[in-house]
Amino acid sequence: MRKVIVLxxxxxxxxxxxAAGAAEVEVKMLNKGxxxxxxxxxxxxxxxxxxxVKFVAADKGHNVESIETMLPEGGKAFTGKVNEEISVxxxxxxxxxxxxxPHYGMxxxxxxxxxxxxxxxxxxxxxHPGKAKQAFATLFDKLAANKTAAK
Numbered sequence: 513m514r515k516v517i518v519l520x521x522x523x524x525x526x527x528x529x530x531a532a533g534a535a536e537v538e539v540k541m542l543n544k545g546x547x548x549x550x551x552x553x554x555x556x557x558x559x560x561x562x563x564x565v566k567f568v569a570a571d572k573g574h575n576v577e578s579i580e581t582m583l584p585e586g587g588k589a590f591t592g593k594v595n596e597e598i599s600v601x602x603x604x605x606x607x608x609x610x611x612x613x614p615h616y617g618m619x620x621x622x623x624x625x626x627x628x629x630x631x632x633x634x635x636x637x638x639x640h641p642g643k644a645k646q647a648f649a650t651l652f653d654k655l656a657a658n659k660t661a662a663k
Contacts, residue, residue: 536564536599539622541574541612550615552576552622556651558658561627564601567592567610574612574620581638582609582623584631602626607635607655611644619643623651 537557545553557565567576576598577591584606592598594614602608605627612620621644623635636652639645 534562534564534601535559536566538566538568539576540568540570541576541620543571543573548619550612550618550620552610552612552620555622555647556625556654557623558625559602559627561603561605562601563626564599565624566597566599568597569595573614575614576610577613579609579611579621579638579640582607582635584608584626584634605629606631609635609638609648616640616644617642619647621647621651623648623655625655629655 537559539557540553542551542553543549545551547553547555552567559565569575572595575592575594575596578587578589580589583589584604587602587604587606587608590598590600602624606625607629608624608626610622610624619642621640632652632655636648638648640648
């Protein structure tokens, strides 16, 4: 019996150790933020595989969903409901583009970069409506600036 208890304690400790290594980042869906109106804040998030992003409906009228043409191979699509928060764990490395469906054309978009951004060229090639095109160009510029600064 004692061996079973000790084994159970070891298994529980290993489980907690794995969970403790994963981070959670919060992204707010806002009507107005430091970067303008109809924005995700922050719009560019860099995380490690296994980390979670919690999309918080700070203001009403927003949702978050992945952009199919901006998913890495093996990456899972996600869709949140309007006015509800959603937590997404990213296990596959790469660039994930996301949008607020009601405000996509207004440029309410963002990116999660998980580990190595191997699919960055594929993600850059995606087309977007209205102001979303310029918003993504700005995000890719920020990503490139971060890479060169890190070298």
